[in-house]
Amino acid sequence: MQKHTVVVAESQTLFRDMITSFVEEMEEFQVIGKLKNGQEVIDFIKKMEVRPYICLLDIHMPVMDGMECAKQLKEIFPDTKVVLLSAYDDEESIESVLSVCADGYILKSSGLDEFKETLRFIIEGKFVAPQKLVQYFSKRLDALLQIERESSLHYIKERFNHRTDLNQREWQIIQLMKKGWTNKMIAESLEISEGTVKNYLSIIYKKLHIKNRVELLQMLSKMTG
Template identity: 85%
Template structure:
């Protein structure tokens, strides 16, 4: 049976030895490196000219922590699997984990069976994380999807009752205003001047019988599903 190679990085000797022992106890894996920080992981891979299948990185390490190491490894070696280890499941840690494109996240409070099961899921190409993190991610995704839906042109037109007195450019500007864009951003995106954007907005205000950007933004902010 071909074993998947693993590098373990953990600052504390006891945890490093325990994690290594857990991994070595699984017939699917073989530990080829035991290191104390993220910089050592990157140096090890470069110097040894090896590409481990999996890197188990503690989030909190000196010199280079697991987050920074994961980010660098994914940039240089995108096919290497990265699993982050932490004693924490606070929202700040969750946000950071999602930002580095790790393949998994294991809490140090997990049972041995959960630890091994997570590594086996990683082999199958699955992303594995604690339930709290999954719920947080799902909540964020729902929020982003809601924002995207409410910024769609179809959604906006529905709330303006598909009125016929707006032309294509005016609808575009209303849509970008709904997304919170400034006049300069709108102008650059549409390839027109800021002055032209202001002229279009004046026409839009007149058609809606309002007098300012504040009033338009208030109308747009009240569009919720």
């Protein structure tokens, strides 16, 4: 049976030895490197000319932490599985994990069985994370989907009762205004001049019986929910 190679990076000797021991208890893995920080991981891979299947990285390490190491590994070896280890499950840590495209996130408070099960899930190509991280990600996704839904042309037309006195270009400009775009951004997106955008806005204000951009944004902000 060909074993999956693993590099373990943890600044504390006790935890490094414990993690190594846990991994080596699993017949499908072989630890090929025990290192103290992210820089040692990068140097080890380059010097030994090996490409570990999985890198287990503690987030908080000196010299180069797990986050920076994970980022560099994904840039150099995108196929290498990167699993971050941390004692924290706060929102800041969760945000950081998502930003470096890690393949998994394991809390140090996890039980041994959970730790081993997580590694097995990861070699199956699954992203594994604590429930709190998944819930946080789910909430963020729901919020983004809500923003996208409320910025859709259909949603805006529906809130305006599908009034027929606005043409397609005017609807487009209202939609982009709802997204918070400036006149310059709108002009570049629609490939028209800023002056033309201003002219369209003047017409829109007149049709909606409002005076300016502030009133239009206030009208659009009331459409949420």
